[in-house]
Amino acid sequence: MATDAKRQNAGAKVPVALPKGEPAQPAASSVPLDISLQQAIGSKIRVTTTAPNQASVEGIVYTADPLTSLLVLNTSPAPPTNVNSASLVAPAGAYRLIPISQISSFQLLSLPPQPTENPNPVLNAIDVNAVQARLAKNISLEHAAQARLGPKGTTPTDQALFDALSRTHPARWVGNNMLISDTYLIEKPYNAANVRLGEGRHGDLERMRKVVDMERSKVTLKLSKNLIDGKMAADNTSGKGMAAGIKKGG
Known part of the structure; x- marks a missing residue:
């Protein structure tokens, strides 16, 4: 039907x-x-x-x-x-x-009202030069970030020292050495005693050694604090788990 x-x-x-x-x-x-x-x-x-x-x-x-x-x-x-x-x-x-x-x-x-939107909107032109400039800038930043990483075997403390020095001085790696302001070389183990002037360079060596000693002390203290905080957090988590197990068993 x-x-x-x-x-x-x-x-x-x-x-x-x-x-x-x-x-x-x-x-x-x-x-x-x-x-x-x-x-x-x-x-x-x-x-x-x-x-x-x-x-x-x-x-x-x-x-x-x-x-x-x-x-x-x-x-x-x-x-x-x-x-x-x-x-x-x-x-x-x-x-x-x-x-x-x-x-x-x-x-x-x-009849139905006509839509207010343009059915054939004009597409914005792409600025190819601007896109290429942004790409080149991003590549340059990535290369700079890679250049700030120390060679194989660099410890977290050594890398943190380099990062701290690079915030106040031009710094780069030359092999296993840190080169600061194109004047001071810091050799392993990157202590104040290992700071020397580059060949043919002149500068205030004692001042730079004090800077390195101060920054290394700050870095060591910060990393130690982070390590202690992490251990305490792990202990708290473990303690809560044990308490929950005891409560459940009781």
């Missing part, structure tokens, strides 16, 4: 009244009612139903469902959000369901 009604609706043709100013369609060009209603999604229409409950209903076409043979109209007096065939969420409003088989005719009152 439902299949027969669906076939009947699909083949039915009804008069369609167009808005004023639209060219009239000849009778020969009429299309099935359900297809006409689907093409009117988003438009405001006036529907006339058949007797004995003949009535006239106005609203925005939300959908004309071919599976259930139902027309869904948004009869809210306020203009609803734009409706299109791809919409997944129904806009707010009062909805009325009308069986397509009970529609004798419908009049197209107004």
